[in-house]
Amino acid sequence: MTNFFSFDNLTYYFEPGGRSIQVSGAVEPGNVLALQGPSGSGKSTILRILARLLEPAGGEVVFRGQGWLSFPPLTWRRRIHYLPQKPVMFAGTVLDNLWLPFGLAALSDMPKPGRDYLEGLVAAAGLPPSILTQDALTLSGGEMARVALVRALLVEPDVLLLDEPTAFLDEGTERLVQTLLCNWLQEKKERAAILVSHKDEDLQAFPGLRVVNITPSEREG
Amino acid sequence: MNHGIVSISNGQLALSLVLVLITGLVSAFLRLGLLKSLVWGTVRAFVQLTLIGYVLAYIFQLNSLPVIIPIILLMSFIAAREASRRVNEPTQKPLLVSFIALTASTFLVGLIVVGLIIGPEPWYSARVMIPIFGMILGNSMNGISLALDRMYGEVRAHVAEVEELLCFGASPWEAVRGLVRKAVSSGMTPTINSLMVVGLVSLPGMMTGQILAGADPREAVRYQIVVMVMVAAAVAVGCLLIVGLSYRKMFTKDLALTGDMRRSIG
16 A cells, blocks of 8 residues: 555544544545434544644654645645635635745745636536636625635645535536546546545545545543 | 914913813713713823823933933833733734734834924934824834724635635635735824825814914924824835734644634634
8 A cells, every 4th residue: 555645543633631632544636435323423523623823732644655744734735735715715816826836935946827728627517617716705705715716726636625615506506616626636646635525426436436424522520 | 474472370370170060061061970080180191191290301311312212112111011902803913913013113204304304403312202203103103003903804704715825725815815905004094094084174283382382383284294294104114014024823833714813613
């Protein structure tokens, strides 16, 4: 078994000495790992820990055979990208939003994608080309979610941490997004995703999907 | 054209109690419960100002740099304490950074004003240096506490945006620079606005004082112009320093927002 991306005994306390979670899992290139558990069990928390936005009480993550702390945090987050459930849009047009990451020093090695390319990509997410010049803050929740997803794919992370990627979508666009993600996974080697979703359709959409269950433990006594 | 100072005698000073009485009547009439504070405040103002009058007279007479510098540092410390008290929920006690920002900006701008522009004899004349540095400090203090308070407020209100940028590999500075810019601008705005209306809406205290002391108004405005641009410069430098010294403290050593900053999203 190659060790592409795995996490071992990640531990997090919701309150000091209180309710806690401890999770292990691994995902292979081209595959998807789903985190499952009742709502409030800490699925998003695990994704945020994996993105190093939250510090766990214990445990380790290994990416391509190397411990996570051997990566500078900025490099890590650029490679292991977390996409929050609630899409985040910045003031400006959709185009400004899609180009935003390319203004960062961490992405200076990547050329800014051209407009034609972006039109193709938003079309694959079921959005019209005219959306590029629209004010991003006026979009509907479903449109924002898809723009945020397109933006995440553009920076070509190695592992995508998806938090309910279809929560704001109707059935039709949901399927488009699933296909987009499936294609993205296959397009290049060495890509994987970790998914939190309460929709069975999301889970069935990905071949070779594996599941890890999260059960928070209560404090004893 | 110097009419000499019109001084206030002890008897005339005592008459100003009439004004305290007016304030007291308003408070009593509306039952504001402010009488105790009013009396205490009046006594304190009288004692503090009388003391400072004697202290200043003594210092002006000594007129020695080794005395002036510690006094200005003490003033900076008191201003820093006041500024940091006004910042809501900072992630670090802002006293030290406030002191550094205030002292650095005050000395930088103050020395330009005293040494280069006014140029008294000797250049460190206490009569010029202490009031000038005091005016700079008072204004910088307001500016930096506004800027710092606003910085924390803006970041707390935009946690999702900051984290989104971090997720693309943004450095802490890249993640907050837009918000920090707003914070610095909010610290500087009152000073810049005051440049617009000065002389039209109000005559600044310093100018009023000089005029009452018998100075030609045309002379007094020259001082006022210098004072206003000096305050603007000190506020700008102070705000820049304070956010520059503080923004990093909103992040952990793993360059993520601290738990204290993210509390709003849980």
